[in-house]
Ligand SMILES: Cc1cc2nc3c(=O)[nH]c(=O)nc-3n(C[C@H](O)[C@H](O)[C@H](O)COP(=O)(O)OP(=O)(O)OC[C@H]3O[C@@H](n4cnc5c(N)ncnc54)[C@H](O)[C@@H]3O)c2cc1C
């Protein structure tokens with residue numbers, strides 16, 4: 260059986276569902292295809308269950324500051340692992356149900372619960388049937404990478420596809436890969452009483468390329484749990500079902516290993532080789548990030564599958580752009596937003612706008628502040644971190660920020676929105692800063708940049724603007 264449609268969307272994850280929202284405004288001749296578990300990676304095994312676990316871990320960790328604040332009895336608190344995991348699963352189920360009830364649940368035959376594979380350009384095999392589509396949106400997401408030799412260790416090896424299904428906390432856990440997932444989940448499990456060892460082949464963690472921020476992050480996070488950096492990890496079977504994990508001359512026996520060494524785009528399983536496109540050196544079709552169109556074909560690629568900005572708000576934007584263009588006469592180009600990446604470790608790691616390695620250092624002003632003496636952070640018992648801003652030397656416009664900071668998620672948004680508005684450091688310092696708030700950390704950095712950049716010519720305070 261062959262069915263003809265205007266648009267086929269491969270993948271009912273976040274990018275696919277956002278594309279669907281745009282496509283269905285213009286045509287009812289579409290299908291959404293997904294043969295995997297529904298509910299989106301974000302809600303099922305990603306953003307949401309990870310943040311639920313982190314919240315519980317932070318709440319429990321807070322007891323370590325109680326004695327300093329004069330609160331007694333903190334040491335009698337304990338974690339009931341199965342209850343913690345059940346609470347995470349309950350929250351996860353709420354988020355998944357919310358997605359399903361507003362998407363695939365009531366789509367009837369327009370939703371096909373099968374995997375799609377290209378047979379030839381424009382033609383998909385979907386279970387028993389064939390779908391011929393004038394335009395196709397590829398939004399098939401990504402899958403955790405596990406090196407083949409590690410697959411023999413079965414259930415002892417976990418990825419984020421399995422870890423939220425656990426019924427009890429492991430006694431010990433090696434976390435291989437200290438990118439975003441490794442730092443977030445490694446710290447959370449450690450704070451819940453699991454003996455965690457973090458390992459990364461690089462000397463940097465969480466994609467932080469600013470050397471001072473990276474050094475500070477390693478110092479702060481490494482005080483809580485051991486971080487083995489600079490050597491790739493290897494795994495061997497040990498006695499009693501345990502695993503021996505080694506990196507360089509270090510080695511440890513653990514109950515479980517969390518492998519978080521990146522995610523691979525789901526392109527092979529959609530038969531991309533039959534889609535009539537060329538793959539670039541990264542194994543991804545060349546596409547325009549402003550239209551999401553692949554070459555000049557009636558094909559659009561959105562979300563984690565293109566490997567570019569694998570975070571939720573970008574998957575949403577890319578899905579919308581792909582959806583709009585899949586039903587447009589000619590593709591429209593959209594401005595992409597200033598990059599923002601947050602690792603929800605405590606303190607948060609945040610990258611905004613241009614990163615260290617993207618800067619033209621000759622023409623960039625760089626100033627930073629250590630957060631040890633920041634009033635509000637001290638009161639919160641969270642006075643650890645380093646915040647650094649980058650601005651253009653000639654115009655004074657903010658270019659980027661990098662930080663390890665308490666509640667850095669909010670400071671990161673603030674800095675991102677300043678870049679979006681093309682604000683200069685002088686305009687920024689003239690905004691109100693309430694007292695005592697974490698945002699006050701930014702003031703001395705801005706003032707230093709204003710002086711170093713020579714942006715005020717008189718001896719009046721730069722914070723005040725003459726009428
Ligand atoms: C542990 C973890 C924590 C995260 N935390 C955050 C966070 O805090 N903030 C943030 O912004 N981002 C976070 N992310 C990233 C975010 O979840 C992703 O960027 C986002 O979910 C990607 O959406 P997507 O639509 O591209 O992919 P997905 O939601 O994975 O959707 C892809 C869909 O395609 C389907 N599919 C695959 N192959 C086929 C095929 N051949 N035919 C049909 N269907 C197919 C799959 O079944 C799947 O349903 C996290 C990710 C992980 C793993």
Ligand SMILES: NC(=O)c1ccc[n+]([C@@H]2O[C@H](COP(=O)([O-])OP(=O)(O)OC[C@H]3O[C@@H](n4cnc5c(N)ncnc54)[C@H](O)[C@@H]3O)[C@@H](O)[C@H]2O)c1
Nearest residue numbers: 436437438439440441459460461491492519520521569601
């Ligand atoms: N807060 C968020 O926005 C959030 C949270 C979690 C995940 N995510 C998304 O999920 C994606 C995948 O996350 P991830 O943490 O799996 O990947 P990642 O790319 O962030 O980090 C992988 C790390 O593994 C290391 N590595 C690779 N092979 C290794 C080996 N053999 N031994 C030791 N280290 C090794 C790499 O050096 C790298 O630091 C991220 O790109 C991110 O966008 C986002």
